[in-house]
Amino acid sequence: xxxxxxxxxxxxxxxxxxxxxxxxxxxxxxxxxxxxxxxxxxxxxxxxxxxxxxxxxxxxxxxxxxxxxxxxxxxxxxxxxxxxxxxxxxxxxxxxxxxxxxxxxxxxxxxxxxxxxxxxxxxxxxxxxxxxxxxxxxxxxx
Amino acid sequence: xxxxxxxxxxxxxxxxxxxxxxxxxxxxxxxxxxxxxxxxxxxxxxxxxxxxxxxxxxxxx
Numbered sequence: 001x002x003x004x005x006x007x008x009x010x011x012x013x014x015x016x017x018x019x020x021x022x023x024x025x026x027x028x029x030x031x032x033x034x035x036x037x038x039x040x041x042x043x044x045x046x047x048x049x050x051x052x053x054x055x056x057x058x059x060x061x062x063x064x065x066x067x068x069x070x071x072x073x074x075x076x077x078x079x080x081x082x083x084x085x086x087x088x089x090x091x092x093x094x095x096x097x098x099x100x101x102x103x104x105x106x107x108x109x110x111x112x113x114x115x116x117x118x119x120x121x122x123x124x125x126x127x128x129x130x131x132x133x134x135x136x137x138x139x140x141x142x
Numbered sequence: 143x144x145x146x147x148x149x150x151x152x153x154x155x156x157x158x159x160x161x162x163x164x165x166x167x168x169x170x171x172x173x174x175x176x177x178x179x180x181x182x183x184x185x186x187x188x189x190x191x192x193x194x195x196x197x198x199x200x201x202x203x
Contacts, residue, residue, distance in 0.1 A: 012177070023161070031163040032173040038154035039170075063161050066150060070157045085196045092195065106192045109201070111180045123195060125188045132180055 011074070011108040012042040016101040017053040018115035019134060020046060023067055024058030028137045033113055038072045044113075047076045047104055049097040076104060092123040105130055 013033065015023070022030045037044045051064065058064060068075050078086075082103060089099035089106075098119055105112040110130070112120060117131045124130065148156030158165060190200040 026162045031158040031165045032169040035170045036173040066161050071152050088196045125191050129188050130184050
């Protein structure tokens, strides 16, 4: 993955595919976590693989553009140099985009925002070691 | 989508507002606590154990 931190601010959060989908569905909880990243003067990273997977089910790509163009987010393109680490993550998480996301989060020492925490449980020593689970928004909150 | 009130590239709440996401101070506080809990659980030992699974070297002590 190419340099994830061009702004020299710490990456404290990585969004996986489900988190990008949740943003596209206007998740209030995702918004609250992003505000927290902003207030920490940190960066939320979005791997390209997760964005592309999410774009299959998010109908309004203009929402994704808003997310990507904010100063506190960074879109991470892969340069291939970390392929061994991604390959090692794959058996733990089951799919390529999640493997990239896990590799970035573990490599950066960042939390991983997801709706599907169970996908990463075999990578963790104990459940919740690096996962921030997205909770459903209460009815009528959007 | 509602009209943003700030710069959607620099103001996170303005960006979220433009995306139709309205957050509350209480919700942001809950997110702060959730992030802090995860940070507390992610000890250097646990992080190094995960790094080892991915073939990454341990972090400097």
